[in-house]
Amino acid sequence: MDLLHSINDFNEAKQVIPGGVNSPVRAFKSVGGTPPFISKGKGCHLFDADGNCYIDFVQSWGPLIFGHCDADIQKNVSLAIQNGLSFGAPTELETTLAKEIISLYEGIEKIRLVNSGTEATMSAIRLARAYSQKDDIIKFEGCYHGHSDSLLVSAGSGCATFGFPSSPGVPKDFSKHTLVARYNDIDSVKSCFEVGEVGCVIIEPIAGNMGLVPADANFLKELRILCDKYKAVLIFDEVMSGFRASIKGTQGYYDTIPDMATFGKVIGGGMPLAAFGGKSEIMNILSPLGSVYQAGTLSGNPIAVSAGIASVCKIKQNPQIYPQLEKLANTLMSGFKNNAEKYGFSLQTSVRGSMFGFFFNNSTVKNFQDAQKSDTALFAKFHQKMLEQKIYLACSQFETGFICTPMNESIIQTAIKAAENSFAQMAKDNVKRT
Ligand SMILES: *Cc1c(COP(=O)(O)O)cnc(C)c1O
Numbered sequence: 001m002d003l004l005h006s007i008n009d010f011n012e013a014k015q016v017i018p019g020g021v022n023s024p025v026r027a028f029k030s031v032g033g034t035p036p037f038i039s040k041g042k043g044c045h046l047f048d049a050d051g052n053c054y055i056d057f058v059q060s061w062g063p064l065i066f067g068h069c070d071a072d073i074q075k076n077v078s079l080a081i082q083n084g085l086s087f088g089a090p091t092e093l094e095t096t097l098a099k100e101i102i103s104l105y106e107g108i109e110k111i112r113l114v115n116s117g118t119e120a121t122m123s124a125i126r127l128a129r130a131y132s133q134k135d136d137i138i139k140f141e142g143c144y145h146g147h148s149d150s151l152l153v154s155a156g157s158g159c160a161t162f163g164f165p166s167s168p169g170v171p172k173d174f175s176k177h178t179l180v181a182r183y184n185d186i187d188s189v190k191s192c193f194e195v196g197e198v199g200c201v202i203i204e205p206i207a208g209n210m211g212l213v214p215a216d217a218n219f220l221k222e223l224r225i226l227c228d229k230y231k232a233v234l235i236f237d238e239v240m241s242g243f244r245a246s247i248k249g250t251q252g253y254y255d256t257i258p259d260m261a262t263f264g265k266v267i268g269g270g271m272p273l274a275a276f277g278g279k280s281e282i283m284n285i286l287s288p289l290g291s292v293y294q295a296g297t298l299s300g301n302p303i304a305v306s307a308g309i310a311s312v313c314k315i316k317q318n319p320q321i322y323p324q325l326e327k328l329a330n331t332l333m334s335g336f337k338n339n340a341e342k343y344g345f346s347l348q349t350s351v352r353g354s355m356f357g358f359f360f361n362n363s364t365v366k367n368f369q370d371a372q373k374s375d376t377a378l379f380a381k382f383h384q385k386m387l388e389q390k391i392y393l394a395c396s397q398f399e400t401g402f403i404c405t406p407m408n409e410s411i412i413q414t415a416i417k418a419a420e421n422s423f424a425q426m427a428k429d430n431v432k433r434t
Contacts, residue, residue, distance in 0.1 A: 001388050005049035009037040030376065030396045031383040041068025043406035046392055054392035055411055059402040061394075062208075062240050062265040065321075065354060066314065067406035073269045073310040080306035086298060093309060094300040100312045101267065101275065104248050105238075107257040111277030112286065113300040117239035117264035118146025123294045124262050124276040125150060125200060128233035130292045131282045134199030138192045138232075139163075140183045142210030142368025142398075145202055145237050145262075155180035160191035183207060183367040184215060186222045193230050200233040201226075205250040205258075206241040208400035210371045212350045212357025220256040227259075233282065239264035239274060240400065243312065245353040247319050253352065269311030271304035325354035325403045328412050332356060332403070335416030342420075343427040345378065354403045371398060378426070385422035391415050 013020035021027045021035070028035040036048035044067050046056040059067070066073065080093075098111050114120050125148075129135055137150065141159055145151040153163035153175045159182040165175045179196050182188040183203075192198060205220055207213040227234040236258035238249040243266035246252025260278030267273060277283065287293045298304075315321070333349035333356050340347040340360075348359040359365050360375040360382070379397040386393050391414075394401055 001052060001390075002050045003034050003036060003048075003052075006037045007034050009049055010034050025396060025399070028395045031380040033384060033387070035395070036387075036392075043067045043069070044404050044411060052390060054387075054390045055407075055415055056392045057401040057403070057415070058392055058394050059404050060270060062244060062400070062402055063268055063270045065244065065266050065325075065402075065404055066269075066311065067404040070269075070310075070314075072314050073307050076306045076310035077271070077303055080303050083302070085303060086301055088297060091300070091302050091305070093302055093305045097267070097305050097308050097312065098275075100309065100316065101263065102277070104316075105242075105261060105277075106248075106251055107259065107279065108261055108277040109280040110283035111263075111275045112283070112294070113273065113275050113305065114296055115272045115274065115298055115301070115304075116146065117237075117262065117274045118148055119296070120239065120262040120264055120274040120276040121145040121151060121202065121235075121237055122148035124235050124260050124278075125202060126294065127276070127278075127282060127286060127292050128200035128235060128260060131285060132199030132231060132233050134197045134232070135177050136179060136196035136198045137177060138179045138181050138189060138196070138198055138201040140203055140207075140368075141180050142183055142213070142371060143202075143204045143207055143237070144209035145204070145239075149174040150178055151202070153178040153180060155182075159185070160188040160195075162196070182369070183210075183213065184219050185367065186219055186226070189223060189226055193226060193232075198230055198232045200235060202235040202237055204241065205236045205238070205254065205256070206245050206352050206355070208240040208355060208357070209398065210368045211359055211365065211374070211398050212352065212355055212400045213365055213367070213371065214253070214350060214352055216366075217254050217256075220254050224256045224258075233260060233278075234258045235260045235262065235278075237262050241352070241355070242266060243315055244355055244402070246322050247315060252322070266311060266315075267308050268304055269307035271301075271307040273301070273304040273308050321405055322353050325405065325407075326351060328407055328409070329354060329356040329403045331409070332412050332415060333358060335412070336419050339416065339420040339423050343423040345423060345426070348374075356401045356403065357399075359397060381426050381429070382419075382422050385425055386415075386418055389418040389421060391418045
């Protein structure tokens, strides 16, 4: 496969942008090789600087549920552009989008729009701390909520301890207020509540950032009970799962209702847009009604909001897409699994609506520790071989894949066939090595 232009582009980018990328995962570090530099997308396909055409299972890391260049979203954006790019003043569009989201998510009575998922979770936590009047928060090992200081925290030795910074530059003084619990393990949450003054628990109820690891229904139920007992605010981070797992995100699969939720990705239809929301009682202490400060020059940007309205309205008019996307995701995952097993590789797969994930792992993955037992070298090989066959998968084992509506059975079969070829070659390579 020809990647000459991308190799050039990458070298040039590295001169002026750290690592050549504006978000680290794009650099392909965990799978090796050169990331294709993208020139355009269309439907479920991506085209790179060398003219290679890929089937895209990344979809901008989630936002593009209708694929690239969706006509309805693009039309709404084009119309909005005619009226100006930004006002820094309220528009009717923002109310429209807020109403659309609120109508689908139980427990969410008011929302505020921001520009990124990072901003949404950071602001939600500030608000939750102010509301509960307690500083400590609980997060889960393997869950990602953006890169703000309080949330860029890893588990200490063993879980249920105060965390330590997972990046230089995050002061210990910040991370010491973040307790880290184990996903799907309610006892570890109990221990956290016992050692801290916990005002808030934030969780990806369908975790997508350690690979795809859905929570057990009972675990979320017990989490709700603990939060009520200790008067802590329960935040569901649905930046990825919202409008992806189902039209109601996590609420399509589970009964548990959070106090607050964060959204991003799909609600922006591909533009920088995110939101945090919750019960009025909590949201009303936000400035200008209350004293909790949060602001943004470009928050609620009319172009981004127009893309979001088009995306969410199209979803509401076509709720049948979710079972259709889920069917394709299930076909893809069972195709990968069967072919992997045929060549002696053990694959753990899961699907939630249009989200799919697979681990090169012998046992079921319930938490980050389990996920980390996966064979990342095998994944890297698989990724390379798929890319050579023009199948564009997330470049890390610990990411989620996405199906979009322009995909159909034949696209999925093409990807399964490529997977079969990849496993066959990997098996052959292994035989040679031993
Ligand atoms: C992507 C993501 C974020 C961060 O959103 P950005 O827009 O990248 O800042 C936060 N939480 C979850 C669950 C995500 O998947």
